[in-house]
Amino acid sequence: MKPKNSSLIDISIVIPLFNEEESIPELIQWISRVMDSHGFSYEVILVDDGSRDGSWKVIEELKDTYPIKGIRFNRNYGKSAALNTGFRFVSGEVVITMDADLQDSPDEIPELYRMIKDGNHLVSGWKRKRHDPISKTVPSKFFNWVTRILSGIRLHDFNCGLKAYDYRLVKTLEIYGEMHRYIPVIAKRNGFEKITEKEVVHRARKYGKTKFGLERFIYGFLDLLSISFVSKYKKRPMHFFGTLGTLSFLAGFFMVLWIIWEKLRAIYIIHTTDYRDVVEQPLFFLSLAAIIIGVQLFLAGFIGEMMVMNNHRKNDYIIDQTIGVE
Numbered sequence: 001m002k003p004k005n006s007s008l009i010d011i012s013i014v015i016p017l018f019n020e021e022e023s024i025p026e027l028i029q030w031i032s033r034v035m036d037s038h039g040f041s042y043e044v045i046l047v048d049d050g051s052r053d054g055s056w057k058v059i060e061e062l063k064d065t066y067p068i069k070g071i072r073f074n075r076n077y078g079k080s081a082a083l084n085t086g087f088r089f090v091s092g093e094v095v096i097t098m099d100a101d102l103q104d105s106p107d108e109i110p111e112l113y114r115m116i117k118d119g120n121h122l123v124s125g126w127k128r129k130r131h132d133p134i135s136k137t138v139p140s141k142f143f144n145w146v147t148r149i150l151s152g153i154r155l156h157d158f159n160c161g162l163k164a165y166d167y168r169l170v171k172t173l174e175i176y177g178e179m180h181r182y183i184p185v186i187a188k189r190n191g192f193e194k195i196t197e198k199e200v201v202h203r204a205r206k207y208g209k210t211k212f213g214l215e216r217f218i219y220g221f222l223d224l225l226s227i228s229f230v231s232k233y234k235k236r237p238m239h240f241f242g243t244l245g246t247l248s249f250l251a252g253f254f255m256v257l258w259i260i261w262e263k264l265r266a267i268y269i270i271h272t273t274d275y276r277d278v279v280e281q282p283l284f285f286l287s288l289a290a291i292i293i294g295v296q297l298f299l300a301g302f303i304g305e306m307m308v309m310n311n312h313r314k315n316d317y318i319i320d321q322t323i324g325v326e
Contacts, residue, residue: 008091008092008093008167009041009042009043009091009092009093010040010041010042010092010093010094010113011035011040011041011042011043011092011093011094011095011096011109011113012042012043012045012090012091012092012094012095012096013031013042013043013044013045013092013095013096013097013098013109014045014047014083014086014087014090014095014096014097015027015044015045015046015047015086015097015098015099015100016047016049016079016082016083016086016097016099016100017046017047017048017049017051017055017082017099017100018048018049018050018051018055018076019051019052019053019055020051020053020055020100020101020207021051021053021054021055021057021058022206022207023100023101023102023206023207024046024055024058024059024062024100025058025062026102026206027100027102027106028044028062028066028068030106031044031106031109032066033106034106034107034109034110035109038110040110040113042067042092043067043068043069043090043091043092044066044067044068044069045068045069045070045071045086045089045090045325046059046068046069046070046071046100047071047072047073047082047083047085047086048070048071048072048073049073049076049077049078049079049081049082050072050073050074050075050076050077056070056072056321059072059323060323063323063324068323068324069089069322069323069324069325070321070322070323070324070325071085071086071089071319071321071322071323071325072319072320072321072322073085073317073318073319073320074318074319074320075318077317078177078178079178079180080175080176080177080178080179080180081176081317083097083175083180084173084174084175084176084317085317085319087170087171087173089325090167090170092167093117093167094112094113094116094117094164094165094166094167095164095165095166095167095170096109096112096113096162096163096164096165097161097162097163097165098161098162099161099162101205101206101207102203102205102206102207103161103202103203103204103205104125104161104162104200104202104203105162105200105201105203107201108125108162108198108200108201109164111198112125112162112163112164112198113164115164115196115198116164116165116166119194120164120166120194120195120196121165121166121168121169121187121192121193121194121195122163122164122165122166122169122183122184122187122192122194122195122196123163123164123195123196123197123198124155124157124158124160124163124184124195124196124197124198125157125160125161125162125163125197125198125199125200126155126156126157126160126197126198126199126200127157127160127200127202128156128199129202130202140157140159143158143159143181144156144157144158144159147182147185150185151182151184151185151188152188153184153185153188153195155184155195155197156197157197158181158182158183158184158185159181160200162200163183165187166192168192169187169190169192172187172190172192173186173187173190237300237301238301238302239301240301241297241298241300241301242297242298242301242302244294244297245293245294245295245296245297245298245299245300245301246294246298247294248290248291248293248294248297249290249291249294249295249298250294251287251290251294252286252287252288252289252290252291252292252293252294253287253291255283255284255286255287255290256284256287256288256291258283259281259283259284259287
């Protein structure tokens with residue numbers, strides 16, 4: 001499993017944070033105790049997602065005592081952006097992600113590390129007993145159920161911030177929006193299918209309050225639909241739009257033929273003048289709409305194919321300050 005780069009350390013811990021100045025010192029000290037007691041070489045990558053409190057100042061104070069890398073965004077971009085950027089700078093064989101609010105326990109790290117070394121590509125934490133309000137737990141259960149159905153991945157808690165990754169998997173990830181909660185789905189799409197879970201302790205929040213509102217579930221559901229679509233049609237949009245367009249066009253075309261046949265039959269076979277003009281029939285306008293929509297969908301697929309062939313742009317976030325990274 002070990003990548004050929006022998007300079008890799010044992011563990012990289014990526015921690016996105018937003019206004020967590022009170023919890024950072026305690027969390028870093030806790031991580032240090034765990035790492036030292038197990039003899040791991042490690043680094044902690046703290047990604048400050050535009051905090052408005054003294055979080056960055058705390059990171060600067062800790063950098064001389066602990067193996068810390070710091071990245072500070074100029075504004076708040078969200079957890080996916082923070083993780084995506086942090087992953088660019090990891091140098092550990094195993095990558096651990098966890099939240100900065102002390103609800104994830106660093107004591108879980110050694111076992112997560114072992115499970116990756118045993119051959120798993122991704123190990124997701126499962127917070128069986130959660131210390132969250134019902135406004136978070138009920139929607140979370142629903143989205144976990146939907147994600148299991150759509151992805152076929154049998155995990156109980158896709159959104160748990162405490163996860164362990166194979167270094168090779170992390171370097172294939174490109175996440176944005178609210179897609180951090182669906183990293184296992186993206187991993188499977190990228191060919192890393194050895195995905196499992198570990199039951200972990202979920203601690204009550206010690207400082208501050210949650211930074212997430214109910215809108216994250218709406219955005220998360222939309223991102224799930226995006227991932228489901230992209231995983232199938234990212235490299236072949238014509239297969240999706242072209243198929244729909246062709247079906248719509250053919251439906252409209254055959255409706256037009258039917259209208260023409262009915263009029264010719266009335267004139268030349270039945271010999272009657274008791275028929276409506278073509279433009280007076282609702283079916284005519286439905287067929288016209290179907291043909292137009294079909295052509296538009298086909299063109300959308302064609303344009304999508306050209307965009308796929310020419311689009312090489314990555315997500316870029318404005319980094320205001322860094323510590324220990326280039």
